[in-house]
Amino acid sequence: xxxxxxxxxxxxxxxxxxxxxxxxxxxxxxxxxxxxxxxxxxxxxxxxxxxxxxxxxxxxxxxxxxxxxxxxxxxxxxxxxxxxxxxxxxxxxxxxxxxxxxxxxxxxxxxxxxxxxxxxxxxxxxxxxxxxxxxxxxxxxxxxxxxxxxxxxxxxxxxxxxxxxxxxxxxxxxxxxxxxxxxxxxxxxxxxxxxxxxxxxxxxxxxxxxxxxxxx
Ligand SMILES: Nc1ncnc2c1ncn2[C@@H]1O[C@H](COP(=O)(O)OP(=O)(O)OP(=O)(O)O)[C@@H](O)[C@H]1O
Ligand SMILES: [Mg+2]
Numbered sequence: 001x002x003x004x005x006x007x008x009x010x011x012x013x014x015x016x017x018x019x020x021x022x023x024x025x026x027x028x029x030x031x032x033x034x035x036x037x038x039x040x041x042x043x044x045x046x047x048x049x050x051x052x053x054x055x056x057x058x059x060x061x062x063x064x065x066x067x068x069x070x071x072x073x074x075x076x077x078x079x080x081x082x083x084x085x086x087x088x089x090x091x092x093x094x095x096x097x098x099x100x101x102x103x104x105x106x107x108x109x110x111x112x113x114x115x116x117x118x119x120x121x122x123x124x125x126x127x128x129x130x131x132x133x134x135x136x137x138x139x140x141x142x143x144x145x146x147x148x149x150x151x152x153x154x155x156x157x158x159x160x161x162x163x164x165x166x167x168x169x170x171x172x173x174x175x176x177x178x179x180x181x182x183x184x185x186x187x188x189x190x191x192x193x194x195x196x197x198x199x200x201x202x203x204x205x206x207x208x209x210x211x212x213x214x215x216x
Contacts, residue, residue: 006187008065022058023210038191049191081157082159083158094134099117116154154183
């Protein structure tokens with residue numbers, strides 16, 4: 001993974017049936033220069049992030065990594081970590097088991113899986129809660145499990161949807177620096193209406209009705 005990588009969305013559009021919810025989105029996310037996506041509720045932040053993460057196929061346009069088109073869901077061998085807005089945790093499992101799931105799915109050695117789970121949960125301040133079932137955790141704790149799960153992937157591309165929405169100020173700062181100050185070469189896209197997030201990013205893309213209305 002080189003430090004000058006770049007992810008680029010080019011003329012991206014998403015329709016749901018006859019309804020266009022994302023249109024003509026062109027943006028670049030260089031490695032180590034996190035980009036924030038802001039915009040009112042329903043403006044298309046989540047749809048954009050899911051498309052960039054490969055969870056949703058665009059109706060139009062393409063996503064390029066280092067200038068090369070990648071097939072939907074295939075990031076050319078790079079690892080994608082996603083923090084979902086609704087957390088997407090598996091009910092009935094502990095925090096540690098939730099963080100471990102995608103690592104196990106990737107076939108990571110159990111020792112490495114255990115180490116990464118521990119490190120990621122400790123980083124978000126949940127070492128004490130690692131063995132608790134996620135259903136019994138608070139909203140903010142669940143949000144941090146979702147963050148830990150994405151970080152434990154050691155992703156090349158990190159996509160985080162409103163990752164601080166349920167956090168107190170101390171945890172918000174902690175999670176923000178974990179997400180934004182990643183290792184060299186990481187590409188980071190964050191959807192948020194938190195001014196602290198926007199201020200900490202290198203660029204802010206503002207959406208309205210599925211279109212970019214300002215970049216700065
Ligand atoms: N699966 C879907 N089918 C149909 N419409 C959808 C679907 N997912 C999202 N939409 C629509 O796309 C639009 C953008 O939704 P999106 O979730 O991206 O907004 P958002 O900016 O993330 O809002 P919020 O700040 O509330 O999270 C909305 O009008 C929503 O109703
Ligand atoms: Mg959203």
